[in-house]
Amino acid sequence: MHDTMMAAYDEAVSGQGSIRAHWREMMALIWAMPPEVLRDRQARAAAHLAGADNFMADFGAGAAAPVWSIDILPLILPGNEWDTIAAGLAQRARLLDLILSDIYGPQFLIKEKLLPPHLIYANPCFLRPLRHVVPPSGAPQLHFYAADLTRMPDGAWRILADRTQAPAGVGYALRHRGIVARTFPESFRHTSVRRLQPILETWQDSLQAIGSAISSNPRIVLLTPGPHNSAYPEHVMLAHELGITLAQGSDLTVRDSIVYLKTLDGLARVDVIYRRVDGDYCDPLELRSDSALGVAGMIAAMRAGNVAVLNAPGSAVIELPALAPFLPGLARRLLDEDLALPAVTTWWCGQKAALAEVLATMNRFVLQPVFEPNAVPIDPVELSESARTNLIARLTATPEAFVAIERVDHARVPAVGAGSVEPRPFVMRTCSLWNNGAWATMPGAMARITDGDEGRRAAIRNGGLVKDVWILADEPTSQGPASGDGVPHDTRKVERAAELLGSRTADDLFWLGRYIERLDSAVRQFRAVLQRLIGASLGPRDMAESQMLAELLHHCGWISAATASLPVDSSVFANDIVTAAGSAGALADCRASVQQLGMALRDRLSQDMARALMNMFHDDETADQDRSLDSLLARMDRSVTNVAAFGGLVAENMTRGNGWRFLEFGRRIERGITVCDIVDSLLGGSMARTELSMRLALELCDSTITYRRRYPTDHYTLLALSIILSDSTNPRALVYQLESIQSGLDALIGYDPLVPEKDVVGRLIPAVLEICAHLSDEPETAALSYAHHRETIRAALADAKAGLMSLSETTSRNFLAHIDPVRSLFPGAMSQRQDAHGAMS
Amino acid sequence: MTRYAVRHETHYAYGATVDLGFHMLRMTPMEGERQHLIAHQLEMLPRPLRVSAFRDHFGNGVHHVAVESPHDNFSVVLSATVDVEPPAWSEPPTGPAWEDVRESMRADGFPKPPEVAEFVEPSPLAPLDHAATDYARISFPENQPVVTGALDLMGRVHADFTYAPGATDVSTSVAEVMTSRRGVCQDFAHTMIAGLRGLGLPARYVSGYLRTGNSFRGGDASHAWVSLWCGDEVGWIELDPTNNFLVRDGHIAVAYGRDFSDVTPMRGVILGGGRHSHTVAVSVAQLAGT
Numbered sequence A: 001m002h003d004t005m006m007a008a009y010d011e012a013v014s015g016q017g018s019i020r021a022h023w024r025e026m027m028a029l030i031w032a033m034p035p036e037v038l039r040d041r042q043a044r045a046a047a048h049l050a051g052a053d054n055f056m057a058d059f060g061a062g063a064a065a066p067v068w069s070i071d072i073l074p075l076i077l078p079g080n081e082w083d084t085i086a087a088g089l090a091q092r093a094r095l096l097d098l099i100l101s102d103i104y105g106p107q108f109l110i111k112e113k114l115l116p117p118h119l120i121y122a123n124p125c126f127l128r129p130l131r132h133v134v135p136p137s138g139a140p141q142l143h144f145y146a147a148d149l150t151r152m153p154d155g156a157w158r159i160l161a162d163r164t165q166a167p168a169g170v171g172y173a174l175r176h177r178g179i180v181a182r183t184f185p186e187s188f189r190h191t192s193v194r195r196l197q198p199i200l201e202t203w204q205d206s207l208q209a210i211g212s213a214i215s216s217n218p219r220i221v222l223l224t225p226g227p228h229n230s231a232y233p234e235h236v237m238l239a240h241e242l243g244i245t246l247a248q249g250s251d252l253t254v255r256d257s258i259v260y261l262k263t264l265d266g267l268a269r270v271d272v273i274y275r276r277v278d279g280d281y282c283d284p285l286e287l288r289s290d291s292a293l294g295v296a297g298m299i300a301a302m303r304a305g306n307v308a309v310l311n312a313p314g315s316a317v318i319e320l321p322a323l324a325p326f327l328p329g330l331a332r333r334l335l336d337e338d339l340a341l342p343a344v345t346t347w348w349c350g351q352k353a354a355l356a357e358v359l360a361t362m363n364r365f366v367l368q369p370v371f372e373p374n375a376v377p378i379d380p381v382e383l384s385e386s387a388r389t390n391l392i393a394r395l396t397a398t399p400e401a402f403v404a405i406e407r408v409d410h411a412r413v414p415a416v417g418a419g420s421v422e423p424r425p426f427v428m429r430t431c432s433l434w435n436n437g438a439w440a441t442m443p444g445a446m447a448r449i450t451d452g453d454e455g456r457r458a459a460i461r462n463g464g465l466v467k468d469v470w471i472l473a474d475e476p477t478s479q480g481p482a483s484g485d486g487v488p489h490d491t492r493k494v495e496r497a498a499e500l501l502g503s504r505t506a507d508d509l510f511w512l513g514r515y516i517e518r519l520d521s522a523v524r525q526f527r528a529v530l531q532r533l534i535g536a537s538l539g540p541r542d543m544a545e546s547q548m549l550a551e552l553l554h555h556c557g558w559i560s561a562a563t564a565s566l567p568v569d570s571s572v573f574a575n576d577i578v579t580a581a582g583s584a585g586a587l588a589d590c591r592a593s594v595q596q597l598g599m600a601l602r603d604r605l606s607q608d609m610a611r612a613l614m615n616m617f618h619d620d621e622t623a624d625q626d627r628s629l630d631s632l633l634a635r636m637d638r639s640v641t642n643v644a645a646f647g648g649l650v651a652e653n654m655t656r657g658n659g660w661r662f663l664e665f666g667r668r669i670e671r672g673i674t675v676c677d678i679v680d681s682l683l684g685g686s687m688a689r690t691e692l693s694m695r696l697a698l699e700l701c702d703s704t705i706t707y708r709r710r711y712p713t714d715h716y717t718l719l720a721l722s723i724i725l726s727d728s729t730n731p732r733a734l735v736y737q738l739e740s741i742q743s744g745l746d747a748l749i750g751y752d753p754l755v756p757e758k759d760v761v762g763r764l765i766p767a768v769l770e771i772c773a774h775l776s777d778e779p780e781t782a783a784l785s786y787a788h789h790r791e792t793i794r795a796a797l798a799d800a801k802a803g804l805m806s807l808s809e810t811t812s813r814n815f816l817a818h819i820d821p822v823r824s825l826f827p828g829a830m831s832q833r834q835d836a837h838g839a840m841s
Numbered sequence B: 001m002t003r004y005a006v007r008h009e010t011h012y013a014y015g016a017t018v019d020l021g022f023h024m025l026r027m028t029p030m031e032g033e034r035q036h037l038i039a040h041q042l043e044m045l046p047r048p049l050r051v052s053a054f055r056d057h058f059g060n061g062v063h064h065v066a067v068e069s070p071h072d073n074f075s076v077v078l079s080a081t082v083d084v085e086p087p088a089w090s091e092p093p094t095g096p097a098w099e100d101v102r103e104s105m106r107a108d109g110f111p112k113p114p115e116v117a118e119f120v121e122p123s124p125l126a127p128l129d130h131a132a133t134d135y136a137r138i139s140f141p142e143n144q145p146v147v148t149g150a151l152d153l154m155g156r157v158h159a160d161f162t163y164a165p166g167a168t169d170v171s172t173s174v175a176e177v178m179t180s181r182r183g184v185c186q187d188f189a190h191t192m193i194a195g196l197r198g199l200g201l202p203a204r205y206v207s208g209y210l211r212t213g214n215s216f217r218g219g220d221a222s223h224a225w226v227s228l229w230c231g232d233e234v235g236w237i238e239l240d241p242t243n244n245f246l247v248r249d250g251h252i253a254v255a256y257g258r259d260f261s262d263v264t265p266m267r268g269v270i271l272g273g274g275r276h277s278h279t280v281a282v283s284v285a286q287l288a289g290t
Helices: A021-031 A035-050 A079-103 A117-121 A170-183 A198-212 A232-242 A298-303 A321-335 A352-360 A385-397 A503-533 A540-555 A571-580 A586-600 A607-622 A629-653 A658-684 A690-700 A704-710 A720-724 A734-747 A752-773 A779-815 A821-825 B098-109 B114-120 B130-137 B146-160 B174-180 B185-198
Strands: A068-077 A144-151 A157-163 A220-223 A245-247 A252-255 A258-263 A266-269 A272-275 A308-310 A346-348 A365-369 A402-406 A412-416 A421-435 A438-441 A445-449 A464-471 A830-834 B002-025 B035-045 B050-055 B061-067 B071-084 B203-210 B223-229 B236-240 B251-257 B266-272 B276-286
Touching: A021 A068, A021 A412, A035 A068, A035 A170, A068 A079, A068 A170, A068 A412, A068 A421, A068 A445, A079 A144, A079 A157, A079 A321, A079 A421, A079 A438, A117 B114, A170 A198, A170 A232, A170 A421, A170 A445, A170 A464, A198 A220, A198 A232, A198 A272, A198 A308, A198 A421, A220 A232, A232 A245, A252 A298, A252 B002, A258 A298, A258 A503, A298 A308, A298 B050, A298 B061, A321 A346, A321 A402, A346 A352, A352 A385, A352 A402, A412 A445, A412 A464, A503 A540, A503 A571, A503 A586, A503 A629, A503 A658, A503 A690, A540 A658, A540 A690, A571 A629, A586 A607, A607 A629, A629 A658, A658 A690, A658 A720, A658 A734, A658 A779, A690 A704, A690 A720, A704 A720, A720 A752, A734 A752, A734 A779, A752 A779, B002 B203, B035 B061, B061 B071, B071 B251, B098 B114, B098 B146, B114 B203, B130 B174, B130 B185, B146 B185, B146 B223, B146 B236, B174 B185, B185 B203, B185 B223, B203 B236, B203 B276, B223 B251, B236 B251
Parallel strands: A068 A464, A220 A245, A220 A272, A272 A308
Antiparallel strands: A144 A157, A144 A421, A252 A258, A258 A266, A346 A402, A365 A402, A412 A421, A421 A438, A421 A445, A445 A464, A830 B266, B002 B061, B002 B071, B002 B266, B002 B276, B035 B071, B050 B061, B203 B223, B203 B251, B223 B236
């Protein structure tokens, strides 16, 4: 059987061993390139993919993030060949949409024996609550269709898998095109390639048209499961490119059978949902009741015709490979056409003839559980004799539970190996879109190298080695690398009226501001103590200052009371400090919060801001390997710089909208609290002395130079407080924070819950100024007045801190959460309940 | 013909204010061949902003209810007047051999009739269970007429399982019930359905109400029983394993599904609410003169 099989198709080399015409330019280019140049290009592309361009990978999407590498050598396909593939995909998409409409509608295909009932009724992706839910006028059930294709030894393309749930693809293809354009620009010089960008315009037009049938100025959201999903980077990118709002389930609510986006300005109607959450997670009321990713009432809103959800939940029911043998008949029945682009030979074993065929020629196939299309296939060839017997027994007992798929020797494509080019097997992911009744296929794709059969149906989430796919243009298009394809566009054609700020986004920005600032103050405190410990021997003043800093670190919650009470010159103390700043310490928790918020806000942050945040975490990776005080100090220095870089970008690059305002609120509140904590702890500590306290306070508040300039003296007196607390020109001073908050509140006019807070801030400002009014300019007097004022000052600071805390609470709880009280209790607050038959009291 | 007045009251008391409550109600008696809905009314407090009615995949009537103002309690009262006719037969036909029904469901991938095929498939609360299948098999020796076998199985379930309110809850599995041999109508129905499906016979779960009477179990709450496909000639017959009798005119059907999860009388999502308690009362009175 096997020895008579044809050799795998080679994309670049014909059967006669010559390079195919459409590959000649490319191969000449590659062969002319010294191996080290090729390696360097390859390394740069990999770096782009893993690093700067793919921010999420480093931003800690965690184990869920696929591990990718990219081959700069694209797969090249002639335009006419592609057009044939695209036509086949369009026909298949039309067919699948009609089948879906029938499955969720009259089900005459089942009654007419064109679809076996088992493949629908036992299919876990058949979502019964969606039955009879008809898309709004003009919208299809299937809107976005991806397919995995392979090329057979005879050169024919075949479908390996239909992807109809919520498939990925366009974002990846754009990214790969961008990377190849940057790292291998000369490759575009001799070849004219069809651009990918137009698919985004088609996509926008299509979404707009569907939305326009529902309301005159439609709002479109991309519903994402959130940052923990492996495809989240693509969601961020597509929302940006399509000019639509990225939303998680918790950003949405349903009122009166209408889906709304929760924003600071109230509820904003949503007309179209581009769904990237799996169908059964979309609505805890009617589908999986344990889902926190959807929105309760979405199906009811669909039923009322008030929202189009694309693809409709339940669309995954036709992803089944076992449907393949029935598609030719369905194409004839529904389209009156022959199926142009069939799947590789596939048998559902639930029919006698199919089972007989599979049992008779078992080694031609791999087998899969019928409803687990992404399971690793069972390869009969690899089975032991007993396992094979066992498989045959299972097949005979429950044949309907298996699908057999023909083993295919995937076509080969030239790929850059270790400095050389070699043919490797691949599959290709295509993306097609519904637009006003017609299907458009993106003129390009993503190819994945599949060494061995294991990649046959591998999902994108598994990662792997990928390639860009080029479709040759019939005529030269514009010159230059890729005509800007894949380069992120910041302005796309749809320019919306003032973008509404989502409530969750505002909340996340607020907390990002607080955590960034908190991280900054912690790092400065750790740095101060490290600078003192690192000397050869600790002098008495170093000892005293270190002791005070230890108390402050404890006061702020960074180290334990036990650590703070250790002798600061002991190695145990130093060791504890390193641990506290390491990956298991409190500092790491704070960093993790920044990281998490940064991820959730990825779509709101510019590339540069994201990169600045990312830099904060690079250091962490080596933190636990090198426990020396010296390297820890260096890390703390870098952290201070990184936070400052982020702050600079916020100041220089963020438009002064409400988003910026909430980030600023968070920062100012946290910094104000920090100043209160520092002064309070230093004044009240066991070692408290004016000289040392003020010196440290100035250092931690980055205000030493200001003091020196203003008071040319070697002594540090309580006058330092006038700089740290009441100098409204000092961006580190308490009063500066309060005044910034006050002007921020003024700008947020109309948000009622914050009105009472204005009075609080308005009262705090004079109170802080009052503290310093008592301080004389005369250093000697100031020293004398210390005892009198110490407690007064501490009481005033306690007041200020309490006021800031209450402002934070009001902002986060009442204001940002006022639309949906559940958010603060998430996820426990959303409870489901069901009555029991008979089991009720 | 018998006329019934059905009243089904559900009261929820929430520990904290609920801001938004969505409920799916499947509690109104259905219109059927032998059952006629004369009058019905759903009263809810607080009054929902919107009640929309639709038919689900199984053809059951569903009310989708949204309460969008803050509330601490929620009550639903269904009242209905229903006429029920007895079946044409006084004793049921015995039907074809059970293997014939099983074979009609295989039919090389295309069962006949196709719309029945859904009920031979395992479902969340009535999955394939070897113990339940082996238990059911005893009632279906070779060539046993399908109705005869089903009556025998129902009698055995009634005899072997103890009616024990409170012993199980909505999520109790068939496997657990097969072990403990205790439960309520829902458990008996699921167990019997799982066994029948294990043999390849299509069986449905029926949710509804039962004529209240001293000798019946399950009449003080919503009730559940089994519907079995017995081939083209006999069609569906309904069996109540909790009370060990064939359904004639003492049962009022509300909804059909694969199992309880398809026909839950009241399923909801609330935002807020804290801890909650609920009470349910059902009364089914036979109206005089019928």
